[in-house]
Amino acid sequence: MIETENKEINVDEIMAKIKAEVENRKEGGLKVNSGDDPFADEMLSSFDWHHLKVNMGVAEENAVIGQKNFSMLRFNKMIRGVAKFASRIVLYITRIITFPQTNFNLAILNVLHIIRDGISNLERRLSHHENIVSQLSEQIQKQTQLLDEQTEKIDTQEKINSYLKANITMYENRFVVFMEEAQKRLPEPFSSEQLKQIIGQAEHLFDPLYLFFEDRFRGTRQEIKERLRVYLPLIEESGAGLEDYPILDIGCGRGEWLELISENQRTIIGVDLNRTLVEQCIERGMIVVEKDAVVYLQSLPENSIGAITAFHLIEHLPLNTLLNFFNETLRVLRKGGVAIFETPNPENVLVGSCNFYFDPTHRNPLPPQMMQFFLESRGFYRVSIQKLHPYPDEEKIPDDGSEIVKRFNQRFYGPQDYAVIGYKL
Amino acid sequence: MKAIAIVIPWFGKDLKGGAEQEAFQVATRLAARGRKVEVLTTCCRSFADDWGKNYYKQGEEQINGVCVRRFPVDKRDQDSFDRVNRILLDLKKSDLIPGVYPIAKPLSDTFAHENINSASLLKYLEMKQEQYEAFIFMPYLYGIILNGLPIVSEKAYLQPCLHDEAYAYLPEVERLFFLAKGVLFLSVGEMILAQKLYGPGFCRMGTVIGGGVEVNSGKQNSVAKIGSFNLEQSKFILCLGRRDQTKNTDLLVSAFEEFRTNHVDSDLLLVLAGPGPNNYHDESKGIIDLQLVSDDEKEMLLSSCIALFQPSKNESFSRVIMEAWFHLKPVVANRECLATATAVRQSGGGLLADSKTEWADRFSEFENMDIMKMEEFCRKGLHYAKENVSWEKVIDRYEMLWNTEKLIFFTTRKSSCKLKEIHQLLPNLTYGDAISNHAIEIRNFLRDSGYQSNIYVRYLDDKMATEAVVFQSKIIGKRAGIIYHHSIGSELTSFAVKHSGPKLMIYHNITPAHFFEPYDPEYARILTKGRLDLQLLSDVFHISAGDSKFNSDELRQTGFPNPSVLPICVNPDKWKTPADSKLMARLQDGIANILFVGRIAPNKCQDHLVESFHHYLTMDPDARLIMVGFGQPADPYYQHLKKIISKFGLMRKVFLVGQVTESELQAYYRTAHLFWSMSEHEGFCIPLIESMWFDIPVLSFKSTAVPETLGDAGILFNSKDDLIHVAALAKLMVRDDKIRDLVLNAQRQRRNAFLPEAVWPQLDRLIQKMEEQAA
Missing domain, CATH: 3.40.50.2000 (Glycogen Phosphorylase B;)
Structure with a gap:
């Protein structure tokens, strides 16, 4: 680490001393003292204490006037005596003038001393209070940090509890179903209907796990809600969610969109196959149906829905189901109703090659041009693509104006999602 | 041959003060070597006498081959002086801060004015300075020095005999160090102290001249007892010199008492010898105070002691330490005294101490020291003393002051040289900028060498208005030589490129653009362009130099033929x-x-x-x-x-x-x-x-x-x-x-x-190349 051409310096000895210093530091713990620093106080103070002191010295030296004889050493002995006598007389007479002046000088000096001491005292107190404020700020910062950490821990714990609770509830339900059926039938064997019901529970075996998965990888409820606000103007423009034309959110998940729309005083119904998520949304007071999306849509009359939304649903559907879904969507939408489908954007290389596959239930990435084509082919009009959620600027390569950097940022740090939006004519 | 004059307030063979003894020895020894030496001094007899009274008659006298001119002292206001002096003496160590005057200007003016002064001596200096080759003013704190040196500053050497005391912090004293042509120090420690007090401005003109010590080894000495104290039968540590609080005698005595308390069986004694108001004699505690002793007695004490302890913090040069080494005795000096501590460190002739406990430990160490270790200290101390404080060597160093050119290197422009003008081009001359200062030094060198030389710039800082000229086209003749300072390029670059006369490019390096890209991409582009432009210049400048080999290598890699190295000179005179x-x-x-x-x-x-x-x-x-x-x-x-x-x-x-x-x-x-x-x-x-x-x-x-x-x-x-x-x-x-x-x-x-004298030979070679180009 150390290099020197100085032959007098023993590098090994210095390295040993360095190690000792670092060891002491570890043992002693961090001793950063960013508190009192008189120089800092002076730097922050605009007061020139040094020159004040010097000039007050001069003032003190000259405050008393008309008291001292001039030096008569220039004169020889005889004349000196006469001169001294004469100067004493002159001093005595002029004291009429100099005496009040001297008093004035001394009084002003006293005032200056008092002011100086007062300023010094004020500066000390200010510095002391600044230190206190600084320490308090530090403490508040530390406490806030601790609080944030604790909140995060509690949040995580709550999520785990929620998942465990959901798991337990589900297993309880299954057990109850099993016991009820068993009670009905015993000592007879289970009928095929009963077996179907018991086995049907297996479809929901991993529902709680998906809730946990959403919490881990999707983002917080608040983050998702914020992201979804971008669609509110479309809803408002279409008039959906008012009177008799509710909004339908297919694959409503944790219910952020349901919550957002409800806060905007509009009617919305959620549809999801995940029993655990459905139960949680119901507990929050939302209207949610546990049903297959296409089956549910097929149960609705045509021209009955104001808007249909599906966020991060379509990438889960096989092609035939997807096309059926689009057909049914168009059928049940009222005239002028809007469909909004958001899905990961595979034009972003990171999304298309990696991030898309975080969710193992995703089937394959859906290029935006393809989705636009599908919607138009089903009969939607004014189909558009809205690109969303690019990476923040600080994560991108700094733009030096070159083409390569521009393209790289587009491909790797561009929009991570897109929405395909279509209307019923 | 012109005379060398030593200016000192008191002069005489028998004066006891360190500076007075030094002055006497230097004057008489220089005279003994055939130098014409005069002493300019006052009619006052000594430090202890009334400084306003003349003891000697005004006029000339010869003392040991030296012409001594005495001038009457001025009348003075002793009360005012004493009042200020008291203020200075009462200042605590913590009140003395280098670079900060400890008293107000009017008070220090009083100190200088009501000091020992002689208007007639000052007038003599003014009128007769041409008759002298050089003046040596010593020591630093007296009126004739403070007021006399500025009159003849161009020929004046200051030998301050500096101590770390309140007087040294006065502005009048500081001024001496800035004005003197040379400063002569008795020790490296004194020089370091001066630098601590006044900065490095005088360093280039500073010389450690050393103090001489009379060596009486070999002389027969039969002193066995001083009073009742038997030297030959006692084991003792010696402390020589004036004993008072300023010399830290109290600390040493106290430390010895602590040593004796911790080592009750020890028979080691502490012997004090020298003048002083206090008497520390206490045989029950093992302290022998001999007060003032004769030279012979001093010699025997040095020969008989185990070691010499010098606790004083206030020394510019410790004669007794040198004497101890000449007597093959190790020493212990005070770590806080730069002069003596530096000598001990450099010589290896002893140890250091500062706290009472440490001094107490030293007593124990030397009482029980291994003979080999003791001999090593003695050997090293003697070697140092011989090299540094023998009078022969000291006087040799004085002679070198006037015999050796310590001036800035310069080359005289030969009449056969083609170039009459060599000017410099750089984008701007800015106050405090290193390149700007370097350009000024180069210009001064060129002018001293006989060339017409100016600095032409595009932008001129107001504070530098007298140092350069704003460039205009056709202001530089076609045949003139130019030195072009290049960094990232400026409006002057194209002129430099087109100039048909001899030209030298000095390259000051271009920072690589990648440092600036994250913060200022626009400036990064300018830097990139600057590096590209450098390649174009390689075909145009056949003489080039970098500030360093690193810069020069960059030029070589860019295609410049045989670039040289011209370091930037850093002159402490500024x-x-x-x-x-x-x-x-x-x-x-x-x-x-x-x-x-x-x-x-x-x-x-x-x-x-x-x-x-x-x-x-x-x-x-x-x-x-x-x-x-x-x-x-x-x-x-x-x-x-x-x-x-x-x-x-x-x-x-x-x-x-x-x-x-x-x-x-x-x-x-x-x-x-x-x-x-x-x-x-x-x-x-x-x-x-x-x-x-x-x-x-x-x-x-x-x-x-x-x-x-x-x-x-x-x-x-x-x-x-x-x-x-x-x-x-x-x-x-x-x-x-x-x-x-x-x-x-x-x-x-x-x-x-x-330093300029180290750098200018390289510049001179580059100028020779320009001359060859002109031919």
Whole structure:
């Protein structure tokens, strides 16, 4: 680490001393003292204490006037005596003038001393209070940090509890179903209907796990809600969610969109196959149906829905189901109703090659041009693509104006999602 | 042959003061060698007499071959002087801060004016100075010195016999060091003290002349007893010299008492000899006070003692220590006395102590010391004394003052030279800028060499208005030589390219663009372009030089043929001015000042420095980091730096003071304990050399031209992977005296490589090449 051409310096000895210093530091713990620093106080103070002191010295030296004889050493002995006598007389007479002046000088000096001491005292107190404020700020910062950490821990714990609770509830339900059926039938064997019901529970075996998965990888409820606000103007423009034309959110998940729309005083119904998520949304007071999306849509009359939304649903559907879904969507939408489908954007290389596959239930990435084509082919009009959620600027390569950097940022740090939006004519 | 004059308030063979003895010896010994020597002194008899009274008659007399001219003293106001003197003597050590005058100007004026003065001596100096080759003024604090030296400053040598006392801090004394042509020191320690008090401005003109010591070895001496004290039968430690509080005798006696308390069976004695008001004699405690002794008795005491202890903190040169070494005795000196401690350290002829306990331990150590170790101390001390304080060698050094040209190297322009004019071109001349100062030095050298020479710039700082001329086309003749200073290029570049006369390009390096890309892409593009333009210049400038081999290698790689190296000269003469007293007062508060000088720029990595300093504080909280240099608050890197400072909570520990005046910069240098650089790109790095002049140890990241500039001075580290270890090293360089001494010793040698006299031969060779081009 150390290099020197100085032959007098023993590098090994210095390295040993360095190690000792670092060891002491570890043992002693961090001793950063960013508190009192008189120089800092002076730097922050605009007061020139040094020159004040010097000039007050001069003032003190000259405050008393008309008291001292001039030096008569220039004169020889005889004349000196006469001169001294004469100067004493002159001093005595002029004291009429100099005496009040001297008093004035001394009084002003006293005032200056008092002011100086007062300023010094004020500066000390200010510095002391600044230190206190600084320490308090530090403490508040530390406490806030601790609080944030604790909140995060509690949040995580709550999520785990929620998942465990959901798991337990589900297993309880299954057990109850099993016991009820068993009670009905015993000592007879289970009928095929009963077996179907018991086995049907297996479809929901991993529902709680998906809730946990959403919490881990999707983002917080608040983050998702914020992201979804971008669609509110479309809803408002279409008039959906008012009177008799509710909004339908297919694959409503944790219910952020349901919550957002409800806060905007509009009617919305959620549809999801995940029993655990459905139960949680119901507990929050939302209207949610546990049903297959296409089956549910097929149960609705045509021209009955104001808007249909599906966020991060379509990438889960096989092609035939997807096309059926689009057909049914168009059928049940009222005239002028809007469909909004958001899905990961595979034009972003990171999304298309990696991030898309975080969710193992995703089937394959859906290029935006393809989705636009599908919607138009089903009969939607004014189909558009809205690109969303690019990476923040600080994560991108700094733009030096070159083409390569521009393209790289587009491909790797561009929009991570897109929405395909279509209307019923 | 003109005479050498020694100016001193009192002169005579029998005067006891150190300066008076020195003056007598120097005058008479120089005269003995055939030099014409005069002494200009007053009619007052001695220090102890009334300074306003004439004892001797005015006029000339011959003493030991020396012409002594005595001048009557002036009448003086003794009361006023005594009042000021009392104020000065009552000042505590903590009131004495280098660079800060301890009393107001009117009071120091009184001290100088009502001191021992002689108007007729001053008039004589004014009228007759041409008759003398040189003047030596000694010592520093008397009226005829304070008022006389400025009259003949161009020929004046000051031999201050400096002590670390209140008088040394007066502005009138400081002025002497800035005005004198040369300063003569009795010891290295005295010189270091002077630098501590006045900065390095006088260093180039400073010489350690040494003090001579009479050696009476070989003389038969039969003194066996002094009073009732039997020298031959006693085992004792000796303390010689005036004994009073200022000489720290009380401390030594107290330490000896502690030693005897802890070693009740010891028969070691402490013997004191010398004049003084107090009597410490107490046989029950083993303390023998012999008061004033004769020279013979002193010789026997030195021959018979185990060791000499010198506890005084107030010495410019300790004659008794040298005498002890000539008598093959080891010494112990006070660690806080620069003069004596430096001599002991450099010689290895003894040990140091400062606290009472440490002095007490030394008594024990020497009582029980191994004979081999003792002999080693003695041998080393004797060698040092012979080399440094024999009168022959001392007088040789005086002679060298007048016989050797210590002036700036210059070359006389020969009549056969073609070039009459050599001018310089650079984009701007800025106050405080190193390149600008370098250009001024080059111009002065050219003028001294007989060339017409100006500096032409595009932009001229108001403060530099008299040093340069704003460039206009056709202002430089076609046949004139030009020295073009190139960095990133300017409007003057095209003129330099087109100039048909002889031309030299001095390259000051272009910072690589990648440092600026994250912060200022526009400027990064300018730097990139600058490097591309350099290639175009390689075909045009056949004579070129870089500030360093690093820069020169860049030129070679770009295609310049045989580029030379012309280091930037750093002349300490520019610091012959007082430092900013306000800052000097503020910054000497016991807190370690860590300094970096350089503009706020990404390649200088001040952000790394802040982070490292954060670690430093965990090992040494009493420190602050001061960064001096231009920085724009709106600049992205500046803002980034402020964020880093805020992130680590160091707003009251790290100071970005911006661009400062020369006197402020001097104050920052003089109060710094470490210069610490994390820079990753430097073409030369002038602050490293400047730090060396201010005796600040240098710690730097090893990059680009830094190792070349440092040479074997300073300490480099080659990795930033572990900033905690780097910070630990920084702490050692601030607090470990042994490491500091080793680094500073090397730095004091290295800095001389950048003096004008070291650099000008290389410039001269480049000018010769220009002359060949002209031919």
